[in-house]
């Protein structure tokens with residue numbers, strides 16, 4: 001048989017999903033793959049039940065149902081202050097995952113480079129490979145996950161750099177970029193004429209006093225920022241695969257075409273049902289923040305009581321725990337032992353870093369109180385792994 005594609009030859013299976021399989025094998029509490037085990041808002045699921053017999057059941061407009069895009073433009077205006085034309089500046093996609101892929105394919109030629117902060121969400125590497133671009137990594141240095149502006153400029157000014165990918169709030173490190181940090185990035189993007197492709201799926205999961213600032217709202221950034229985000233995390237509907245790209249009409253015109261050939265469109269009945277979520281008032285987002293703050297506090301208080309060292313997230317729903325003192329050389333081996341002997345599923349930190357970092361594991365806390373308490377109960381036995 002002829003060989004399969006060289007472009008995808010270097011793909012490994014996702015470490016996160018591998019760790020989910022390990023958790024299942026050892027019946028561990030799975031805190032590896034980041035999705036909630038609690039229900040979406042009842043109004044959304046009630047609406048889904050209501051439209052099941054009515055539809056829509058056929059293709060929506062390829063770039064998303066009109067009412068959904070209009071509601072999205074209104075919501076985005078409310079939170080970011082940006083005026084967005086729902087007809088020319090939005091494409092609805094199958095999750096932020098497709099939004100990122102379609103954006104990268106719309107922007108990059110083979111041989112182009114994209115700047116990515118490390119640690120990074122693992123899909124960005126694959127997005128770069130599939131779109132023919134080569135990633136250049138700029139460290140966010142633990143434990144504060146700051147970046148050095150000179151190192152960033154060195155990366156951004158290299159020939160053939162086309163774009164920077166910005167995950168804000170960040171998975172896995174929980175960093176929420178300040179206005180000042182975004183301004184540094186924005187000024188360099190303007191200076192070197194780069195696009196900024198943002199991944200803002202955690203835009204509504206931010207812990208006080210931190211605040212999410214939209215890169216596109218900074219002076220001069222509206223025209224060169226490609227916003228990718230989704231409803232997955234905001235409305236606890238990761239399985240519905242509803243995301244979107246927001247950008248200027250020239251970019252969106254191209255993204256519409258790429259998206260059409262990639263997937264045709266997002267699921268019509270799910271757009272119709274999720275519409276009620278886009279129309280929620282501020283109280284929904286306040287309750288979401290309060291709920292996540294509760295889960296974060298429950299989980300991090302427990303980790304502290306157990307005596308673990310970890311990074312307290314500013315946003316998103318992940319904690320990086322320092323396993324340096326356990327004496328393991330290999331963090332994946334640690335995660336397998338953690339699932340088997342302690343009963344908790346985690347992700348080895350090395351899968352997120354370009355640099356040689358082996359002393360961190362990632363746990364997520366978007367879980368019911370009972371699940372978090374069970375995980376903490378099991379984690380209290382973690383010291384038996386110390387060599």
Ligand SMILES: Cc1ncc(COP(=O)(O)O)c(C=O)c1O
Pocket residue numbers: 034094095096097098121167170171199201229230231232238241242243
């Ligand atoms: C940073 C980041 N981007 C994108 C996604 C996937 O988002 P979606 O479900 O919208 O495809 C995730 C899921 O964990 C994520 O953490």
